[in-house]
Amino acid sequence: MTELKNDTFLRALLRQPVDYTPIWMMRQAGRYLPEYRATRAKAGSFMDLCRNPELACEVTLQPLDRFPLDAAILFSDILTIPDAMGLGLYFAEGEGPHFTHPVRSRADVERIGIPDPTVELRYVMDAVSTIRRELNGRVPLIGFSGSPWTLATYMIEGSGTKNFALSKAMLFDQPALLHSLLHKVAETVTQYLNAQIAHGAQAVMVFDTWGGVLSPSDFREFSLRYMAQIVDGLTREADGRRVPVILFAKGGGQWLGDMAATGCDALGVDWTLDLADARKIVQDRVALQGNIDPCTLYASPARIRDAVAAVLASYGHGSGHVFNLGHGIHPDANPEHAAALVAAVHELSRAYHAPIA
Template sequence: MARLKNDRFLRALCREPVDVTPVWMMRQAGRYLPEYRATRSKAGSFMDLCRNPDLACEVTIQPLDRYPLDAAILFSDILTVPDAMGLGLYFTEGEGPHFERPVRDEAAIEGLAVPDMEDDLGYVMDAVRTIHRELQGRVPLIGFSGSPWTLATYMVEGGGTKNFSKVKGMMFDRPDLMHRLLSKITDAVAAYLNAQIDAGAQAVMIFDTWGGVLTPQHYEAFSLAYMRQILQVLKREVEGRKVPAILFTKGGGLWLEQMADSGCDALGIDWTLSLADARRRVGDRVALQGNLDPCTLYASPQRIREAVAQVLASFGKGSGHVFNLGHGIHPEIDPEHAGVFVEAVHDLSRDYHAEE
C-alpha cells in the first residue's frame, strides 16, 4: 500500500490535529467540469462510465488535478447495489434513474438476493483498485453506498419520487415487509462497503439522502437502525490504519445525537444547521463534515470566501472538521468558483489550527 502523502482528511475524521481544515466536495467528479463531460461523452452513457474502471478512475482523479483537494471519492452511483440485486437499472435523459422491476410485494422481496461483490459488482471493485493504484498515495480514497432506506425508496418507487407514496405506503401498511426489504438491503450494503475497503477504500460514507423525509420514530426504526447494523460489521482497520465511517442524513438535524451514537466516526451536516450548534450537541463524540450551501458557489469569489470564513468560524478552533458542501455541487457551477472555495478553506483555516 502506497504511503499517504496527504492524510489530513483521515486525521480530521479521527479528530487528530491537522495543519489546515481538509476539504472535498460531494459530487466533486461531475458535470460542472468540462473534462468530466468529455469523458462521459466518450463512455457513451452514465452507466457505461460507471462500469468502465479506467474511465471511472479518470473522472475520479480529474478534480484532484484541478484543485488541491484532500480526498478522492469513488466515481459510481448509489443504485449499483439494487441494480446488482436484479432490478434492471436504466437512466432516462432528463428524468433520472428507473428500475424495470420495482419491489412492491412479498414475492419480489423474497426473490432478492445479496449480490456477489466480485461477480455482480466487480466493476466497482476494479474501479476502487484502479483508483487506489493511480492515486499513488496522493490523498485517501472514499468509498460509499446509499443507506438501506434511501435505496429502498428507489427500489419500491421504481425511480425518483416527490411524495414517496409507494415506499411510505408499504412502510405504514406493511411494516413487516419493509423491515424484510431493509434487512436484505442492509446485508448487501455492508458487504459492498467491506468489499470496497478490501479493494483499497480508506474511508467510507453512507448517503442517507431520503432519511430526512421520515418522522422521528420512523427515522429511528426504518433508517438509523439499519445504518447502525452496517456500522457494527464494517471493517474499521486495515494494515494498522483506521478506516473512518461518515454518516450523512440529508435533513437529519433533528437526530444528531442519535446519529452520533450510531458507531460512526463523523457526521455529514447539511446547510440547514449551524456547525456551532451541531458541535455543541455532539461534543467530541464524532467529527463533523460540512456544510456550505452549494448555491453559495453561484456568488462572486469574494462572497464565497466570506461564506467559507463564516462556516469555519461556526465550527471554531480545534480538530474534527472536514469542510464540504451541505450537499452535492450543482452541475451549473463555474469551475473557477469551486477553485476559490477550495483555496479559501485552506487559506482561512490555518489560524484555527495554529495551537494544535
C-alpha cells in the same frame, strides 16, 4: 501499499491534530467539469462510465488535477446495488433512474438476493483498485453507498419520487415487509462497503439522501437502525490504519445525537444547521463534515470567501472538521468558484488549528 502523502482528511475524521481543515466536495467528479462531460461522452452513457474502471478512475482524478483537494471519492452511483440485486436499472433521457422490476410485494422481496460484491459488482471493485493505484498515495480514497432506506425508496417507487407514496404506504401498512427489504439491503451494503475497503478504500460514507423525509420515530426505526447495523458490520482497520465511517442524512440535523451514538467516526451536516449547534449536539464524540450551501458557488469569489470564513468560525477551534458542501455540487457551478472555495478553506482554516495563546 504506497505511503499516504496527505492524510489530513483521515486525521480530521478521527479528531486528531491537523494543520488546516481538509476539504473535498460531494459530487466533485461530475457535470460541472468540462473534462468530465468529455469523458462521459466517450463512455456512451452514465452507467457505461460507471462500469468502466479506467474511465471511472479518470473522472475520479479529474477534480484532483484541478484543485488541491484532500480526498478523492470513488466515481460510481448509489443505485449500483439495486441494479446488482436484479431490479434492471436504466436511465430515461431527462427523467433520471428507473427500475424495470420494482419491489412492491413479499414475492418481490423474496425474489431478490444479496449479491456478491466481488462478482456482480466487480466493476466497482476494479475501479477502487485502479483509483488507489493511480492516486499513488496523493490523497485518501473514499468509498460509499446509499443507505438502506434511501435505496429502498428507489427500489419500491421504481424511480425518483417527490412524495414517496409507495414507500411510505409500505412503511405504514406493511412495516414487516419493509423491514425484510431493509434487512437485505443493509446486509448487501455492509458486504459492498467491506469489499471496497478490501480493494483500497480508506474511508467510507453512507448517504441517507432521503432520511429527512421521515418523522423522528420512523427515522430511528426504518433508517438509523439499519445504518447502525452497517457500522457494526464494517471492517474498521486496513493498511495498518483505522477506516473512518461517515454517515450523512440530508435534512437530518435533528437526529445528529442519535446518529453519533452508532459508533461512526463522523457525521455529514447539511446547510440547514449551524456547525456550532451541531458540535454542541454531538459533544465532540464524532467529527463533523460540511456544511456550506452548494448554491454559494453561484456567488462571487469574494462572497464565497466570506461564507467559508463563517462556516469555519461556526465550527471553531480544533480538529474534527472536514469542510464540504451541505450536499452535492450543482452541475452548472463554475469550476473557478470551486477553486476559490478550496483556496479559501486552506488559507483561512489554519488559524483554527494554531495553538491558542
